[in-house]
Amino acid sequence: xxxxxxxxxxxxxxxxxxxxxxxxxxxxxxxxxxxxxxxxxxxxxxxxxxxxxxxxxxxxxxxxxxxxxxxxxxxxxxxxxxxxxxxxxxxxxxxxxxxxxxxxxxxxxxxxxxxxxxxxxxxxxxxxxxxxxxxxxxxxxxxxxxxxxxxxxxxxxxxxxxxxxxxxxxxxxxxxxxxxxxxxxxxxxxxxxxxxxxxxxxxxxxxxxxxxxxxxxxxxxxxxxxxxxxxxxxxxxxxxxxxxxxxxxxxxxxxxxxxxxxxxxxxxxxxxxxxxxxxxxxxxxxxxxxxxxxxxxxxxxxxxxxxxxxxxxxxxxxxxxxxxxxxxxxxxxxxxxxxxxxxxxxxxxxxxxxxxxxxxx
Ligand code: SF4
Numbered sequence: 001x002x003x004x005x006x007x008x009x010x011x012x013x014x015x016x017x018x019x020x021x022x023x024x025x026x027x028x029x030x031x032x033x034x035x036x037x038x039x040x041x042x043x044x045x046x047x048x049x050x051x052x053x054x055x056x057x058x059x060x061x062x063x064x065x066x067x068x069x070x071x072x073x074x075x076x077x078x079x080x081x082x083x084x085x086x087x088x089x090x091x092x093x094x095x096x097x098x099x100x101x102x103x104x105x106x107x108x109x110x111x112x113x114x115x116x117x118x119x120x121x122x123x124x125x126x127x128x129x130x131x132x133x134x135x136x137x138x139x140x141x142x143x144x145x146x147x148x149x150x151x152x153x154x155x156x157x158x159x160x161x162x163x164x165x166x167x168x169x170x171x172x173x174x175x176x177x178x179x180x181x182x183x184x185x186x187x188x189x190x191x192x193x194x195x196x197x198x199x200x201x202x203x204x205x206x207x208x209x210x211x212x213x214x215x216x217x218x219x220x221x222x223x224x225x226x227x228x229x230x231x232x233x234x235x236x237x238x239x240x241x242x243x244x245x246x247x248x249x250x251x252x253x254x255x256x257x258x259x260x261x262x263x264x265x266x267x268x269x270x271x272x273x274x275x276x277x278x279x280x281x282x283x284x285x286x287x288x289x290x291x292x293x294x295x296x297x298x299x300x301x302x303x304x305x306x307x308x309x310x311x312x313x314x315x316x317x318x319x320x321x322x323x324x325x326x327x328x329x330x331x332x333x334x335x336x337x338x339x340x341x342x343x344x345x346x347x348x349x350x351x352x353x354x355x356x357x358x359x360x361x
Contacts, residue, residue, distance in 0.1 A: 063285035080124035080324035089137035104265035133164035150181035175219035193240030230260035246290035259301025288317025
């Protein structure tokens with residue numbers, strides 16, 4: 001008889017405390033924390049590599065256990081992302097069609113008028129989104145940009161929808177100004193591991209990214225930070241990226257995991273290695289285990305994913321999606337397709353009242 005029927009994560013008498021067993025299989029305790037165990041900020045690369053290396057079913061089972069210990073099952077939060085200022089960015093992120101360094105055909109637009117942004121937020125809210133993300137292609141915003149975006153934030157917040165912004169690097173003062181305007185979340189991805197990051201972006205350093213995340217955290221904004229899978233990085237890089245995120249002083253509240261969308265004209269489109277969908281799902285599962293309270297978001301690249309792959313990502317612990325017709329400059333599955341998939345899976349879209357009741361993670 002199985003000795004650990006009631007709780008697969010409890011140590012078995014007679015075994016070294018560093019071991020836990022399930023169905024006769026014993027593994028290092030560090031790989032199988034209790035689903036509700038305290039949050040950790042001291043993950044090591046070998047530990048996280050070992051999580052990635054688990055048998056696929058064990059990894060998904062583990063991630064689902066952690067997920068259910070911290071979140072309402074069968075529920076996803078939906079965010080809509082609007083590009084409020086597109087193209088013409090001086091940075092050279094190798095995946096980005098908005099960089100001035102690459103000829104991608106993306107037009108350079110001025111910042112949208114405040115009224116148009118508020119109107120888009122109203123439509124997103126009516127379609128079921130509970131968070132409205134405003135993205136601008138900046139290295140870092142200027143004073144006049146912050147003033148205008150603060151006005152957008154005030155007016156969008158007044159609709160009763162959560163607000164998020166992604167505007168590049170921020171100073172501590174700018175982070176406070178956005179917070180004062182009522183901003184809830186700030187997105188700034190670490191993109192990859194520190195060592196692989198240098199191969200993708202040369203115009204700013206990993207430390208710049210971490211500095212902005214610190215400014216955001218210190219302004220008491222909620223942090224949204226994740227990365228991109230499929231840029232030619234190794235599994236070790238994916239593990240390194242997740243170690244960076246999980247070992248921040250506070251886990252990000254949202255962790256977007258993007259699949260590279262290779263856009264013609266960007267360096268990564270020229271020779272982009274496709275990452276196996278199951279490896280993408282493993283990345284979601286490990287993110288869920290390392291950052292149990294975060295909303296792990298299935299983000300860019302979802303358009304190209306089958307329903308089955310998206311379903312596995314939900315099973316691995318993804319509980320947030322980008323929703324709407326446009327995801328910055330790349331397509332996103334349309335609202336009806338998303339709704340149909342959620343209906344088929346009997347997954348509920350989180351309502352604004354549920355978002356508000358959940359509050360911060
Ligand atoms: S900073 Fe943002 S908008 Fe600019 S090139 Fe990098 S990803 Fe694109």
